[in-house]
Amino acid sequence: MSAILLDLPFPLAGPLPIWRTVFAWFALAPLLAGLLRIQVDFPGNGVRWQLGWSFLAGWWTGAVWFGANCYWVYNTMYSYGNMSRAMAVVCLVLFSLYLGFWFGVFGLALALIRRGTFGRKFAWVAFAAIPLLWTAMEFAIARIPEFPWDQLGYSQVDNGLLTRLAPWTGVYGISFLLASVNALLAVALASGSTGEKRRGAYFSGARFCGGLGLAIAFAGCAGFVIRQPRMPTAATAVLVQPNLDVDKDDVWAGPEWDRQIAQFGRFAQEVCNRGYIAGIPEMGVTQGETECGMDSVPAALVVWPESPAPFRDSDPRFRAAMAGIAKADKAPMIVGDIGMDLDTAHRYHFYNSASVIAPDGRFVGRYDKIHLVPFGEYIPFRKLLFFAHQLTENLSDMGDGADRKTFAIGGHPYGIFICYEAVFGDEVRQFARNGAEVLVNISDDGWYGDTSAPWQHLNMARMRAIENRRWILRDTNNGVTSAIDPYGTVRQSIPRHRVGALSAEYGYNSELTFYTVHGDWLPALCAILSLALLGLVLLVWPGRTIPGERSREISAIPE
Incomplete structure (x- = not known):
């Protein structure tokens, strides 16, 4: 579902209609909710099983998304690369699997952090880590396979409100904000087991997070009605x-x-x-x-x-x-x-x-x-x-x-x-x-x-x-x-x-934006914080249960 929803806020076969950009605000929520619930719905299947399926869930989502978003790879290889149809399909599949792998790394990292804070009062860290991990993943794709194509923030290029972040943070700041809203919505989606329904305070928190996410998304979508200033021109x-x-x-x-x-x-x-x-x-x-x-x-x-x-x-x-x-x-x-x-x-x-x-x-x-x-x-x-x-x-x-x-x-x-x-x-x-x-x-x-x-x-x-x-x-x-x-x-x-x-x-401008001077400082910071958080989790890996927590009910979101 996330792979399909992620494809909608980007051009498909022509220019992007403004109304489709709204999907970016909740496209990740099904994936995030699924990753967060794996350990709740299948608590007895073992840590390796849970981490493995988290990785595969992310990988499959990423592979399907890249295949749908970049379907043009097939056309390019077949029409202009002198390849047979079968070879062009193979190229598209391998291309999608390679780039989708990084979504798998994202899923595994989120599962590790969730496992490291499992059943404790610091369980909220996993939700706070989502925008960090997502932005770090986009940064990794830009620097390692070097294919930063259609990062999440590009979906809002016509949003006069969100694009005000770009001169400060680049496109990554918009991705960070969208991932944060998706994380809030995932909190509400991840709260569905029978045992949790008996906890009124828990559901109040879930509803609050979901409502906050919807409110931010609604306010953010209002940016499409903001008219940008018309810049003067000086040459032709x-x-x-x-x-x-x-x-x-x-x-x-x-x-x-x-x-x-x-x-x-x-x-x-x-x-x-x-x-x-x-x-x-x-x-x-x-x-x-x-x-x-x-x-x-x-x-x-x-x-x-x-x-x-x-x-x-x-x-x-x-x-x-x-x-x-x-x-x-x-x-x-x-x-x-x-x-x-x-x-x-x-x-x-x-x-x-x-x-x-x-x-x-x-x-x-x-x-x-x-x-x-x-x-x-x-x-x-x-x-x-x-x-x-x-x-x-x-x-x-x-x-x-x-x-x-x-x-x-x-x-x-x-x-x-x-x-x-x-x-x-x-x-x-x-x-x-x-x-x-x-x-x-x-x-x-x-x-x-x-x-x-x-x-x-x-x-x-x-x-x-x-x-x-x-x-x-x-x-x-x-x-x-x-x-x-x-x-x-x-x-x-x-x-x-x-x-x-x-x-x-067109016209001329010599002023330098913060992003022009400092570059990708935000995704670099997100990558450092993500690695530090993963390192901390692995150092204090809870293979042993904290006294008094063994009998506590496992929850999908923080109390």
């Missing part, structure tokens, strides 16, 4: 959306190169009179149009996204074409391409890069993607996966960059991050800490197809804007191309799968 960028087919080898031989470059040049000039959607596509929002006078100025920036275009930064033809567009438009450019370096051993290294080009056509710098996509841009444990020939032989490892540099464009520093890097808040914030007043995210979400992933990816990028209070110019190959303001609101966008360009208005 042209974000090109080429809508190239990721399944084709785009070599652009002969006339095709000339046609594509000419089209790019036309889009780069369209600063004015471009229609746009005043919000997220497919949400029924109003249409808008950029207003321009007769004396319109050139774009402050032209952006080409990460895409399957045959752009190589060492290719003279590419460099000449980009210099020509920049000079013609008198505008700086950020262009997604493949970077190449030659080391001292005369070996070539390739990078997923973004080149920065000055208005006079000079290539002034290049950002090389640092956080690569496993099984997309490199194969982890390649030698151990020797049996997966379909996967390992068709993919060469890309090099990873080493510097989160900023680039001075038009007198303002810009930070650039590429595709998958948008899901790592602690990494994106470093661009703002290094001085970036605007963030540019280039991405190719064509690999996801028409699944939930492009919309999930968009919401995670929106949270990066909130955490750092920065405008984000998000330019994608086939959508969602958008301008996101410092409060995470999509102010302008264009439809997916349309060849075109967005004339995006």
